[in-house]
Each structure stands twice: as structure tokens, then as C-alpha cells.
Amino acid sequence: MTVAQKEASRLAARRRPARRWGRFFNKTVPESLGPRLILIVMCALFLLPFWSMATAAFKTTQELSTFPPTFFPLGLEWSNFSTAVNYIPFGTFFINSVILTTGIALGAAISNPLIAYGFSRINWPGRDVLFGIVMATIFIPFPVLIVALFDIFAKLGWINTFLPMIVPAFFGNPFFIFLMRQFFRGLPGEISEAARIDGANEFQTFLYVILPLARPAVAVVVIFAAVAAWGEFLAPLLYLQDEAKYPLSIGLQFYRQEHAVSYNLLMAASTLIVLPVVALFIAFQRFFIEGVTVGSVKG
Amino acid sequence: MIAAPRLHLSKADRRNLRTAAPFILPWVIGFFAFTLYPIVYSLYLSFTSYSGFGNATPVGFANYQHLASDPLFFKSLWNTLYYTGLAVPIGLVVAIVLALAMNQKVREVAIYRAAIYLPSILPLFALTFIFIVLLNPRFGFVNYLLSLVGVPTINWLGDPKWTKFSVVLLAQLGAGGPALIFLAALRAVPGELYESASLDGAGALRRFRHITLPLITPVILYDLIYGTILGVQIFTPAFILVGGTSGGAAYTAGPDNSLLFYVFYLYKEAFQYSDMGIASAMAWILFLISVVLSVIIMRWSRFWVHYEVS
Incomplete structure (x- = not known):
């Protein structure tokens, strides 16, 4: 089912009487949606340290010390890698x-x-x-x-x-x-x-x-x-x-x-x-x- | 050979023993050289005063007496038991929950499984450094995300109330490994059991409680014992979080010595204060602690481990 179709059926569902909603929900939303969402949240938690590392590696010292932290580095500071390798x-x-x-x-x-x-x-x-x-x-x-x-x-x-x-x-x-x-x-x-x-x-x-x-x-x-x-x-x-x-x-x-x-x-x-x-x-x-x-x- | 329990061996037995000996010999040598001998040798050292150079002089029970009156020794013991008592049950629940999630019928589940498992094979020292950034109260992601849901700033690594919990959190990144073992156990549960339970009207929660849980208890037992053994030897994250030995001998291990775990203190006694005798006494006490804890868990497990009759 495409996103557009999903959206359409979601809107259609809204117009129906409330008591038929449950039956409709079961038909259009795949059973795997709940588990899938939970799994995605779990993966996000487990990959957060990785993301934290990878983004911090590309930030300038200045950007790294700002609050709130940026989830995507403003620029890619590739020189961090060469500096890091030469630092030790x-x-x-x-x-x-x-x-x-x-x-x-x-x-x-x-x-x-x-x-x-x-x-x-x-x-x-x-x-x-x-x-x-x-x-x-x-x-x-x-x-x-x-x-x-x-x-x-x-x-x-x-x-x-x-x-x-x-x-x-x-x-x-x-x-x-x-x-x-x-x-x-x-x-x-x-x-x-x-x-x-x-x-x-x-x-x-x-x-x-x-x-x-x-x-x-x-x-x-x-x-x-x-x-x-x-x-x-x-x-x-x-x-x-x-x-x-x-x-x-x-x-x-x-x-x-x-x-x-x-x-x-x-x-x-x-x-x-x-x-x-x-x-x-x-x-x-x-x-x-x-x-x-x-x-x-x-x- | 040490492995001959019977006196009368048949010809075939003897021949098999001779054939097998060269194969297992490396393990036997390694066991004596790198496990048994060090254990016996450190028992001897624990009754001596020894700096690592020169000769060890016998001192009787002085090292043990010294430890019995050393508040830092008890602090390190408490820190370690506190950490283990927190990390093992949390780790068990996290591993089972992850396994249940990985067992869902979702088409791309292999991708999620891989992503959850991956952190458990990354070097612990690197993960610890990552945590220093991740948990930083000023620029770390964790406090920022928590602030979005209204949680006030937590000084994870600076507040002695939170430091050990931070290490517990760090340990959860390794939960993917045990989760895979639980996943295999979940898959070994016969599907007919669930089907007939469903027909009898049992909901998901009751099916988990009365079918899944009993059948995975052997894995739970293994996880509890192995987790406890790993827990009591926690060292690397604490050592890195407090900045290694850069502060010299006088520094405290984390705020209020809250990260002075048992092995950390053992390490300091042996390699910073050069007191091999006291460190050996600590090593032996740790050995006894791990044996006692394993035995307690084994005994306790008799009440809840379910072994299949087949």
C-alpha cells in the first residue's frame, strides 16, 4: 500500500461512525505496525551512542560545546580525523x-x-x-x-x-x-x-x-x-x-x-x-x- | 593421566586415551600454567608481603587483617555488589525484552536484529569514551532528549548517585549478545504449545508467563550466573571514566570514590601501591565471592528452573 493510499484510507476512516473504527483499523493497519515501531525505537536507542560518536567526530570544538546539541553536524569537519591521527x-x-x-x-x-x-x-x-x-x-x-x-x-x-x-x-x-x-x-x-x-x-x-x-x-x-x-x-x-x-x-x-x-x-x-x-x-x-x-x- | 577415574581401563580405552592426549594437551598445559598455578600461587602470595621485586616474606594473615580494617576495601566491595545487583537483573530483563522484539514477525526483522546486536561487539573502551560525550550534562544527547520530556539535567558522571547507574546503562549496550541467545531459546519453544493455549483462551501475557518463561529458565540461569561473574569483575568503564591513572596514586575513583570497584582497587593495590600481597588476598576473596554467588544462584534456581522431561 502506498503512502497516499494509506493517507486516503486514514481520512476515510475518520469519517466513519466511531464504533466501526476498530474493525476498520484492523483491516488497514497491518498487524506488524506495533512491533515494528517498538523495534525501530529500540534500534534508535542502541544506535544513539554510535550516532553521537559519528556526529561528534565531524563537529568543530565550538559546535560540540553548544546546547542543545546538534543531531546533524552543521559542517563536516574532516580535518578532525587527520588532527586526531597526528595528535597521538x-x-x-x-x-x-x-x-x-x-x-x-x-x-x-x-x-x-x-x-x-x-x-x-x-x-x-x-x-x-x-x-x-x-x-x-x-x-x-x-x-x-x-x-x-x-x-x-x-x-x-x-x-x-x-x-x-x-x-x-x-x-x-x-x-x-x-x-x-x-x-x-x-x-x-x-x-x-x-x-x-x-x-x-x-x-x-x-x-x-x-x-x-x-x-x-x-x-x-x-x-x-x-x-x-x-x-x-x-x-x-x-x-x-x-x-x-x-x-x-x-x-x-x-x-x-x-x-x-x-x-x-x-x-x-x-x-x-x-x-x-x-x-x-x-x-x-x-x-x-x-x-x-x-x-x-x-x- | 589426570582424567582417568577408573583403575581398570580396557585396551580400547587406553588406546583412545593415548590418541586423545595430544589433542587436549594444549588445554591441559594452558590450564595448569595460566589458571591453576596462578590461583594457587596467589593464595601463597596472599600470605606474604611482596612488592613484585625481590622475595616475598611470609606475614601470615596480616593482609587479610589489613583488608578487614580498610574502609576503602569495603567501599569497593559495596560498589561492586551494588553495581552487580543492579546490572544483572536489568540486563536480564533488557535481553528478554529485546529477544521478544526480535522474535516478531516483521519482514525486515534481520536489520533490527543486526542493529541491536552490533553495539555488543564494539570495543568496551571505545563505548566508554562515547558515553563520556553522550552523557555529558552540557552537550550530550541523553540529557537533551530527557529535557524534551521534562527531566531535569542529570550529572551522570559527576554525581556519585548516578555514576554506577551510568555504568549499568553502558553495560546494556552489550545486551544484544544475550538477547540472541534468548531469541534462539524462544524459537525452540514448540509452536503447538502456543496454539493450544490460544484455543484455551490464554492471552499473550499468560502465554508468556506459563509457556515461554518456564521454557527459557535454563537460559535465564546461565545468564544470571555469567552476568554475575562479569559484574563482579567490572573494571574497564570505571577506569576510563575516572581518567585512568593520570591523577597519580592519590586521586579518588570517581566522585566520592563511587566508581572504585573491587577490581579497580585490586589493580591499584597491585600496580600503583606495589602491594602484591594485599592484591593477592583481594584476588582470592574475589574468587571465593564468585564461587559463593554462583552456588547461591544454582541452589536458588532449583525452585524455578524448569528442565524438560524429554
Whole structure:
């Protein structure tokens, strides 16, 4: 129905006797109107921070401090972005973030399928008990470990390197192990049987038969690991002391350490940090949604 | 192997154990090196005086005694429990409401779902910086929009009454993730149940109360426990909102220390005051708190979690 038609029927409805209005309403206004309005309001609320950031990034300092705030910037102050990038060693921080993210995602891609395979496609005594312990570690708050971990990494000489963040990624993560395990359990046993009959050992079966089938699940793990690594805050704060080693999460503080905070520059930099995640999300939306819901198969 | 509960293993069992060992070995090593050992080691450190350099000297229960008489320790504990007590139930309701909305039969629902989910994957540190602008009493959108409906200006980040609630609001941006899990649970509810209830004359509210809610209780339980564990370790937003460590050791964490959360105080003890012993004692207390809270929720859930008989 076009807008004009809707408008016409709305006007027509007004002329009818009041008691027939309800019946008419049900006929012309689609049932989905209410839910749709609610959903639009919810989306507006959830995207408001994003809009706030993106508009502030394009405002002049003067415009940003006016009340009421402008929902659309009066002009597009593109220079904010170049100023923001030059204000702090943005390039260095960006490269550090990329190195950390790549290392952690790589570790996740290698370790979790391997571990999950051992917890799903081989039937050994005590397997499910040990898997219970894997799952239980989800409920240990990371900050409980930071003091001891710091001391351990300090004794290893790893402070001020990326190793304390990247190396643990190569030893698996309970969420990702769970996710991969769910996927492996869904593959029929005959596939492994066939490989075994062809003379493949367990590792060959894993590497050449099962892993290629699990590519979508590995993609989910890599994407989630990368997004988490990109936003990692506490670990780099603890383990990195040299400014030249900072990732963006820690480096962003620098906009505030000068006495006057330049919020438009801060928001321009934030936009640059958030955009890769948004791009990744748009490109791999299906993987994100599927990845989250894997965990819900069994509560 | 640690994972052998029985003494008599058949030949096949033994062979399978040998085959599986290399696969799970990375996890076993990681578990010992990065989880179990640090937990045990920090228990030891909690009974010592240790600056991070030199040797740790045993001091018995002195660290725990010190904490028992430290008002800031209790302040941080209170702040954290207050935040968790607010963030977890609010987060649960928001996630369920979002899931119900995402479950509506609207053609372009995938777009709404994506928009609501997106903020939950954005870096928390970036969202915190965004909130500083968004909640600014002078030029932020939130106060302006509230002023349109007659709400007086709220100093979100400057008034100790509002600071923790601001962090609760911030946490809701992550509700899209749990909402998707609830959505999957909603879709798993057999449609026939709703149909027969409708025939019996049950309205939407009663259908939700008597069909939907019982069937999603296992997910509610998971959300409560995991939300609580995340809640007690709240750190990043508070740390960024108060401006990091730029103020030196003497600064307060937000107005009236209202953002001095437990982990924030732990961080300060360990890395600003270099008191690894006290920080380790705090770490162990946090560990116990999270275990106790999880057990309490588990016990309580026996009264309301509905497990399908099938």
C-alpha cells in the first residue's frame, strides 16, 4: 500500500461512525505496525551512542560545546580525523593492535579446533568430566589471576612484550572449545570411519577430513577472537609499559592526558577504531549470529 | 593421566586415551600454567608481603587483617555488589525484552536484529569514551532528549548517585549478545504449545508467563550466573571514566570514590601501591565471592528452573 493510499484510507476512516473504527483499523493497519515501531525505537536507542560518536567526530570544538546539541553536524569537519591521527602516535598504536589481534586470532584458530576434536570425536574415559572442568573455567573471573600472572610473566621476562596476551591464545579458550565441540559433534561418525579405513591416523583425519568441513566454525572462532582482541583493555594495561608498545585501547587515553580534552578528536579516533569492527560485522553478519546461538543449544 | 577415574581401563580405552592426549594437551598445559598455578600461587602470595621485586616474606594473615580494617576495601566491595545487583537483573530483563522484539514477525526483522546486536561487539573502551560525550550534562544527547520530556539535567558522571547507574546503562549496550541467545531459546519453544493455549483462551501475557518463561529458565540461569561473574569483575568503564591513572596514586575513583570497584582497587593495590600481597588476598576473596554467588544462584534456581522431561 502506498503512502497516499494509506493517507486516503486514514481520512476515510475518520469519517466513519466511531464504533466501526476498530474493525476498520484492523483491516488497514497491518498487524506488524506495533512491533515494528517498538523495534525501530529500540534500534534508535542502541544506535544513539554510535550516532553521537559519528556526529561528534565531524563537529568543530565550538559546535560540540553548544546546547542543545546538534543531531546533524552543521559542517563536516574532516580535518578532525587527520588532527586526531597526528595528535597521538595513532599509526603505532594501530599497528600494535593489528599485531595483537592477528596473533590472538591465529592462536585461537590453531588451538581450539584441535582441543575440541579431542573432546568430541575421540571417546576416552573421563572425557566428559574433564570437559566439565573446561566449562567451569568460564566462571573464574580473569582479574582473580592478574597479580599472579603478572609475576609469572615478569619472571619470564615477558613484560612489555605482546607474549602475555598472544601465547595464552594458543592454549585454547573454553567458549571457543565449546563452540567447536558443538560443531564436531554434529558431523556424522561415518566420515571419520571412512578416513580410518583409508588408513588415515587420528591427526590426519582431523587435519584433512574434519577441519576442512569445520571451516565455518573456525571462521566464527577467528572472528570472535579478533573482535575480543581488538577491544582487549585490562591485559595490555597490565603487561605493556612502553608507549611504543601500546595498542589503541590504551593509547586512546592520551587524548585526555592533556589538560583540555578534545572530545571531537577523541570521537574521530573512536570512529576509526570502531569502523573495522562494523565492517567485519557487515561482511560476516551470519557468522556472528550463528556463533552466539551455538551456545544456546543446550542452555 | 589426570582424567582417568577408573583403575581398570580396557585396551580400547587406553588406546583412545593415548590418541586423545595430544589433542587436549594444549588445554591441559594452558590450564595448569595460566589458571591453576596462578590461583594457587596467589593464595601463597596472599600470605606474604611482596612488592613484585625481590622475595616475598611470609606475614601470615596480616593482609587479610589489613583488608578487614580498610574502609576503602569495603567501599569497593559495596560498589561492586551494588553495581552487580543492579546490572544483572536489568540486563536480564533488557535481553528478554529485546529477544521478544526480535522474535516478531516483521519482514525486515534481520536489520533490527543486526542493529541491536552490533553495539555488543564494539570495543568496551571505545563505548566508554562515547558515553563520556553522550552523557555529558552540557552537550550530550541523553540529557537533551530527557529535557524534551521534562527531566531535569542529570550529572551522570559527576554525581556519585548516578555514576554506577551510568555504568549499568553502558553495560546494556552489550545486551544484544544475550538477547540472541534468548531469541534462539524462544524459537525452540514448540509452536503447538502456543496454539493450544490460544484455543484455551490464554492471552499473550499468560502465554508468556506459563509457556515461554518456564521454557527459557535454563537460559535465564546461565545468564544470571555469567552476568554475575562479569559484574563482579567490572573494571574497564570505571577506569576510563575516572581518567585512568593520570591523577597519580592519590586521586579518588570517581566522585566520592563511587566508581572504585573491587577490581579497580585490586589493580591499584597491585600496580600503583606495589602491594602484591594485599592484591593477592583481594584476588582470592574475589574468587571465593564468585564461587559463593554462583552456588547461591544454582541452589536458588532449583525452585524455578524448569528442565524438560524429554
